[in-house]
Structure formats: C-alpha cells, structure tokens
Amino acid sequence: MSNGSNQQSETKPDSKTNSNTKTKKPSIVNVAVAVIHYKDQYFLGFRDATQHQGNRYEFVGGKIEANESAAQALIREVAEETGILLDNNTIVKLGRLHHDYGDKQVSLQVYKIQLTAEQYEQHKHREQGLEGQALTWVSKSQLLAGAYHLPAANKTILEWLKLPSKIAITYPLAHFGTHTDAAVAWLQYHQENLASESWVYIRLKNANSKHLAEQLMTARPDILTILPNNNEQLLDVEGSLTANETEIGQRIVAKHLTHSTLMQCFDKDGNPTALSQSLSKDYPLIVSCHDIASITAANKLANMRIQQGLPPVIGAFVSPVLATQTHPNDVPLGWEAWSALAKLADMPVIGLGGLEPVMLNQALQYGGISVAGIRQFI
Numbered sequence: 310m311s312n313g314s315n316q317q318s319e320t321k322p323d324s325k326t327n328s329n330t331k332t333k334k335p336s337i338v339n340v341a342v343a344v345i346h347y348k349d350q351y352f353l354g355f356r357d358a359t360q361h362q363g364n365r366y367e368f369v370g371g372k373i374e375a376n377e378s379a380a381q382a383l384i385r386e387v388a389e390e391t392g393i394l395l396d397n398n399t400i401v402k403l404g405r406l407h408h409d410y411g412d413k414q415v416s417l418q419v420y421k422i423q424l425t426a427e428q429y430e431q432h433k434h435r436e437q438g439l440e441g442q443a444l445t446w447v448s449k450s451q452l453l454a455g456a457y458h459l460p461a462a463n464k465t466i467l468e469w470l471k472l473p474s475k476i477a478i479t480y481p482l483a484h485f486g487t488h489t490d491a492a493v494a495w496l497q498y499h500q501e502n503l504a505s506e507s508w509v510y511i512r513l514k515n516a517n518s519k520h521l522a523e524q525l526m527t528a529r530p531d532i533l534t535i536l537p538n539n540n541e542q543l544l545d546v547e548g549s550l551t552a553n554e555t556e557i558g559q560r561i562v563a564k565h566l567t568h569s570t571l572m573q574c575f576d577k578d579g580n581p582t583a584l585s586q587s588l589s590k591d592y593p594l595i596v597s598c599h600d601i602a603s604i605t606a607a608n609k610l611a612n613m614r615i616q617q618g619l620p621p622v623i624g625a626f627v628s629p630v631l632a633t634q635t636h637p638n639d640v641p642l643g644w645e646a647w648s649a650l651a652k653l654a655d656m657p658v659i660g661l662g663g664l665e666p667v668m669l670n671q672a673l674q675y676g677g678i679s680v681a682g683i684r685q686f687i
C-alpha cells in the first residue's frame with residue numbers, strides 16, 4: 310500500500326470553527342476523498358440535503374482529523390460509511406486540490422482505490438451506507454460524461470480520471486533518418502503500430518510537425534493525442550478550422566509543457582510570468598518534471614488554473630525512472646526517488662523513462678497512476 314502521507318496538507322482542519330457563523334472567514338477543511346472502483350464501475354455516495362453541497366453525488370470520504378494522515382482518514386471514513394475495509398488495498402494518490410465554495414473552503418486529497426473481485430462481489434448490490442446514505446455503482450463512461458451531479462470541486466477529479474494507465478510517445482523523426490523520406494516512414498510506422506484507442510503524445514519538434522500530427526490523427530481516427538504546447542497554431546485557432554481540423558481538435562486531450570517551459574512559468578520570486586498566462590485556455594495540460602523545483606512549479610500552475618477556471622493540469626510525467634536509450638546521459642531517479650517526487654505532486658503522476666507497460670503495478674505501488682514510453686509502448 311502506498312503511504313499517502315498528509316505532509317502537504319496546507320492547513321489544519323478546523324471543524325470547530327467552520328460552522329455557519331457568517332462573520333468569520335471560512336476555514337479550510339481538509340478532506341480525504343476515496344475514488345473507489347472495480348474495473349470500470351465506480352462507487353458513489355449521495356450527500357444528504359442537509360449537508361454542505363447536499364443533494365449531490367460524492368466520492369466516499371470525509372474530514373481528516375488532527376493527528377491523522379490523509380490515507381488513515383480515508384480508510385477510517387470508508388469503513389465508517391460503507392463497511393469496506395481498505396487496509397490491504399493499494400491506495401494511489403490522484404491529486405490534491407483547493408476549492409472555495411464561498412461558504413466553505415475545502416482542500417481535497419484524492420486517492421484511487423481498486424477493490425478486489427471479492428470485495429466488489431460483496432458490495433456490488435449495496436444501495437445504502439452505514440450512515441443511511443444512498444450508495445450506487447456507476448459506469449466510468451457515464452461518470453465522466455457528467456451524468457451524476459457532483460460538487461463543483463469534483464470537475465477536476467473527473468478530468469484526472471480520464472488519464473489512461475498507459476501513454477505511448479512517438480519516436481523522434483531522427484529515428485527514421487536512414488529512410489529516403491523520414492516523415493513518410495515516421496507516419497507509416499505510427500499509423501500501423503499504435504494500439505487502438507490509445508493516448509499518444511505526438512512529440513515532434515520540427516516545422517513540419519503540424520502537418521504530420523494532422524496526418525497521423527486523420528489516418529488513425531481512434532487515437533487521442535497530447536500535443537506540444539509550443540505548437541500553438543496547431544488546430545486551436547477559433548474560427549479558421551476546416552471540418553477535419555475541428556474533428557481532430559476534439560481528439561486532442563492535452564497540451565504538453567516541457568520541463569523548461571514549465572520552469573519559465575514563474576519568475577525567481579515565484580510570481581507567474583506572462584508565459585503562464587499565455588498557455589492553452591482550451592485544453593488541459595500535462596507537464597514534465599524531473600525534480601522538486603519543477604514539481605513545485607507544476608503544483609502552482611495547477612492551482613492557478615483551477616482558481617482561474619481553466620482546463621486543469623491532468624498529469625505530470627516524472628522522469629527518468631530508469632535508464633533510457635532516449636536520454637543516455639541522464640542519471641535515472643530509481644523507483645524510490647521517483648516515488649518521493651510523485652508524492653509531492655498535486656496531480657496524477659505518470660512514470661516515464663526505461664519503463665514497460667507491465668511495470669504499471671510497480672508505478673502504482675510507488676505512487677504513480679500511469680506509465681509512458683516510446684519503445685515498449687508502440
């Protein structure tokens with residue numbers, strides 16, 4: 310089980326002073342949220358009309374008490390509310406977010422937990438919790454499509470949940486350098502070998518990248534793509550899109566920020582730069598991090614976008630986990646150091662660098678949510 314420590318919890322919960330006293334500035338309530346699922350079935354509770362954010366569905370969870378880590382609070386709340394015991398389940402951090410409801414500010418620490426087949430069998434017909442609340446299992450597609458009315462803060466959680474367990478990254482053009490036409494070879498290789506319906510980060514840097522990315526997305530209408538943020542002219546210029554470009558635009562799931570672009574989002578005093586304000590307002594972001602400084606920047610950017618109501622930061626590639634042919638001179642972090650960085654991130658963490666898809670379980674154990682790569686993923 311991952312150790313979901315509560316060290317990043319900004320403010321102590323203050324349940325005694327967060328009553329309805331209108332004269333007091335609302336205190337921040339720290340909440341542990343459990344996204345419980347079995348495969349594509351997700352478990353929701355229903356908040357009573359008398360509760361804060363009542364008459365809405367919720368993920369099971371509740372306030373983190375003093376002297377309790379977020380993971381401990383989560384295990385306690387789930388047991389109290391549903392009777393499900395999570396002591397032996399892998400508890401993976403999805404992210405942390407702050408939301409101001411006006412009458413109450415919450416800091417949600419969100420974890421994803423897959424039940425065992427046995428636990429699911431035992432609880433799949435549950436319609437009522439131990440506190441009398443309604444409980445229900447819903448399909449992931451319905452949940453993500455917004456079919457269930459959740460508190461506003463959960464919008465970001467649903468965006469995080471879209472992240473798949475594997476992301477393929479395209480080869481650089483140079484990999485096909487021995488071919489007469491590298492671009493043609495690049496296109497043909499990816500067109501033929503990408504897994505169906507996969508998420509693909511089309512990492513192309515040269516001037517032809519717009520055209521090539523478009524060609525690949527046209528040839529493979531099943532894939533969803535992450536595109537470099539610097540390719541701003543690509544497919545997101547309102548009003549000037551052809552029908553094909555509009556269709557393609559709907560299959561872009563995020564724009565990617567390199568480590569160096571991310572680090573330019575804040576000045577040396579930590580203030581946001583003009584660059585941070587010029588990032589895509591239409592698409593979520595995925596960022597690359599290698600160290601504590603970049604994770605700190607990613608957390609700031611993520612918080613800023615939530616406060617500004619912009620599409621959130623849905624993931625951070627933290628790399629290199631292991632040695633990789635792509636960057637032979639980089640010293641790998643190793644799983645332990647990678648895990649320490651993953652725990653600091655306020656968004657789902659994707660393992661990158663020398664990994665194979667079968668290493669997903671290791672990534673989950675060490676606090677990540679997905680794995681990505683080139684060679685073993687295409």
Ligand SMILES: Nc1nc2c([nH]c(=O)n2[C@H]2C[C@H](O)[C@@H](COP(=O)(O)OP(=O)(O)OP(=O)(O)O)O2)c(=O)[nH]1
Nearest residue numbers: 340342361362367368369370371372415460462463
């Ligand atoms: N449990 C849960 N709370 C959520 C979600 N989204 C969201 O904004 N919240 C907010 C609503 C509440 O303000 C706060 C949870 O506090 P709570 O009052 O339910 O916590 P609790 O179970 O310890 O409550 P209580 O019995 O002490 O009143 O977090 C969610 O998905 N699940």
